[in-house]
Amino acid sequence: MCAEKTDYKSTLNLPRTDFPMRAGLPKREPDWLARWAQIGVYQKLREKAEGRKPFTLHDGPPYANGHLHIGHALNKILKDMVVRSQQMMGRDARYVPGWDCHGLPIEWKIEEQYRNKGRDKDEVDVIDFRQECRKFAAGWVDIQREEFKRLGVTGNWDDPYLTMDFHAERVIAEEFQKFLMNGTLYQGSKPVMWSPVEKTALAEAEVEYHDRQTDAIWVKFPVKKHGYAEAYREPREASAEEKRRLQQQNAALNRSFDETMEGAQVLIFTTTPWTIPQNRAVCFGPDISYGLYEVTGTPEVCWAAVGDKYILADDLAADVMEKARLEEGMFKRASDVPADQLAGLVCAHPLAGADPEWDFDVPLLPGDHVTSDAGTGLVHTAPSHGDDDYAIGVKYGLPMTYNILDDSSYRADLPFFGGEAILKPNGKPGGANKAVIEKLKDVGALIATKRITISDAHSWRSKAPVIRLNRPQWFVAIDRPVGDGQDTYGKTIRERALTSIDELVTWTPPKGRNRLYSMIEARPDWVLSRQRAWGVPLTCFVKKGAKNTDPDFLLRNDAVNARVLEAFEAEGADAWYADGAKARFLGDAVNHDDYEQIFDILDVWFDSGSTHAFVLRDRPDGSEDGLADLYLEGTDQHRGWFHSSMLQGCGTIGRAPYRGVMTCGFTLDAKGMKMSKSLGNIIAPKKVADQYGADILRLWVAQVDYTNDQRIGDEILKGVADSYRRLRNTLRFMLGSLSDFTASDRVAPADMPELEQLMLHRLAELDQVVRDGYASYDFQGVVQAVFNFATLDLSAFYFDIRKDALYCDGDTPRRRAARTLLDMLFHRITKWLAPVLVFTMEEVWLERFPGDESSVHLEDFAETPADWRNDDxxxxxxxxxxxxxxxxxxxxxxxxxxxxxxxxxxxxxxxxxxxxxxxxxxxxxxxxxxxxxxxxxxxxxxxxxxxxxxxxxxxxxxxxxxGDKCERCWKILPDVGTHSHAGVCGRCDAALS
The missing domain is CATH 3.30.2320.20 (Class I aminoacyl-tRNA synthetases (RS))
Structure with missing residues (x-):
């Protein structure tokens, strides 16, 4: 009969902890949020950080309109990880969340409500309408604030900044007035992105590109003469000597005109037939090879005729003839048409003769924007409807046209086309394109048409196409010297911006520099005005009857400006629209009847571009010098907030308002598709938080390469949750082994065994990796390094080895050293990961250090002595x-x-x-x-x-x-059973004694 074995389990030092393996994050996270609010963690951090070097991340304001999407979550979580890590590295890291509250998206929503009720917005008092917009924005600010807080984002949520606050509206107006007074503001007429549906100009950042179908046409411009049209051929800046040279060249060209060119027609291609009535020139590429092609035969159905002669780029001739249904053998190249000959050509408009409206010369002009990649190599030019067209028009003095009205319809008295619209009020195609095509057919001006798909600009709000339209607007000149005397970084806004980009700003990732630099380098003047009602008005007055080029066209009066600002501070921008506002502001400065009040509103990007002034400069929790250490947004903000802030800052403070810019990519679904309601692939942050917990979403953010586009989906999130569980197991082991650890158990590093000293070395290495990673915003690198350490160095190596000593040793130096090391590990891993896993690290911290005021988020990263490092x-x-x-x-x-x-x-x-x-x-x-x-x-x-x-x-x-198996530690050793305690080895016998 065998002797009964002794149960030694109760004598082991097994881990003891209530920390659960099942996190239950969705249910438990809101409790931690409530606790942080109760103890005032953010306010306590400000008190703790007093006297530290500040770090200010300036929040790019999201729009107060609708629930958050996953892109919002990515952006705000990244910001939160920056702020928390900078704070824990010893800075005074401030974060004031903010919202964009003005502008078309909110106004559009209120108008939708009106339309649904059968009301007309124009019949509503403007101040009442603005109040409805304000109320709408405030409601969404409250909703989004709670959604952001649910993600664990820390900040001054009790006092955010809003662009619709009275002080903010005052400062926005004040910043506008600086442009008014420094000589860069002007009223001009040039093509802008125009939304016929919303009846306002749009910024580039307010449009998105989608495919749409349109009618492409190939149009004939008959050559009238191979001569020199003085009104068009002379650049405005040409000297008298240059003009004489051009006239002599023209005479020579006239002499060379022969029968070869008789009856020739210049062919152009366009995807916007509605712009043909506004044509004023045709551009050619000076370095492109052109030829004269003669039609020698035609098929049964064809708009070309035998004997027709067409001028077009050689590289595109075969393609054009194919579009005209001319097969090989039905045309021949008759002669070269060199650039100097093209420069002397003058054409008739395709509609010339149909009505005197179009009986004018159409010159051929050189243009560097012309290519031979597509079309005909000859570009139809309508200065009122394109940037390149406008630039050519300015250079050569081409007239602007005003055929298109705000609703995209032709002016009523335009022959053939009056009243036809490019777009209907619902954004669908109107009859303008069809009307123009039919008329061009009627006069025999077409050789081909084709239905094609193009990528075209659409308003991201109404989703309707936008057009390039010449409209009087207010601009800031970015190449005009700024009259403020701040010339350190350049005299013009463009010079200051380009200098700031290269000398003042750190870019994360570095490629962000190139993107913004190229945009600033090539951009036109800044369009400030919008023809809407909800926003900060352009607080200026213009003299009636004066031309916009007259020196006294704009009223520049300090006393008037001051009265406007005083009213805005007390009453908000609604004061501009109140009865008697004009007389109130003008006072006795001028005769009221001589001046007109401007009611356009500022582009919402001017609002957000001005936030540095009323947040960084004016708030006590702003920045010490009015500049931000970091702006952090998506890559689309190179043309949005980064861009407008740069222009605004360079115009008012002489430089960029930020020292660093960090950009993140777009969030796609698991297949790499853009998320959209129509595809049904949207993943809402709330859904992720409710299903997995916000910490899982935060860990996903930290694990992806945010500098590129990222993918997210259920399977991806499950993988993130798996890695989280492995880390949680590591943390649970540490908690269990430290359950009764006290200061008296501590061992000095020099007295530790080599294995513990090796782990100290790894901590010293890792501390540097973590600090460098957080400093460079490399969250992926930080998390990967810490997780690999936890998995490979700890769970699979150190813990695996030291379990035996921790569980089975008595009060030995080895066990004391192991537990001391675990305490050191605990203080570092929990704090290193606190900026990422804000809820989990708080749970772990409170498991060891419970208390009403206790929080890991009130801690700094633990100092790690350099002498722990031991490379040998x-x-x-x-x-x-x-x-x-x-x-x-x-x-x-x-x-x-x-x-x-x-x-x-x-x-x-x-x-x-x-x-x-x-x-x-x-x-x-x-x-x-x-x-x-x-x-x-x-x-x-x-x-x-x-x-x-x-x-x-x-x-x-x-x-x-x-040997035999020790009943306590399970080692198989020869001495088992030879000690005072039955069935154990010598080490266990000593522990039991």
């Missing part, structure tokens, strides 16, 4: 771990083959070189390999010994451990 020790242990890997590989084979169930059943022999044997002799290698025994041999290894291909100098022969 690390090199030695790299060799130990190299050999250990072969041993564990050999044991895994035996475990797989069911020869053993656990590594403690083994006592293998390890064959190494003499140098390696000396190294292994200085460590407890059997403990490191978690075996009951191990033999190190320098003999030649048997041929059938286990080896790894990449560790050729190490071999392992398996052998079972000799």
């Amino acid at each position: 020790l690390a090199a030695k242990w790299a060799e130990v771990r190299r050999v250990r890997r072969v041993v564990t590989g050999a044991l895994e084979v035996e475990r797989t083959n069911k020869v053993i169930g656990a590594s403690l059943e083994a006592a293998p022999t390890v064959y190494v070189t003499e140098d390696v044997a000396k190294v292994l002799g200085t460590v407890n290698f059997d403990d490191l390999c978690i075996t009951s025994g191990i033999t190190v041999s320098t003999d030649k290894a048997p041929a059938d010994a286990f080896r790894l291909d990449d560790v050729a100098d190490v071999a392992v022969m398996f052998a079972r451990a000799a």
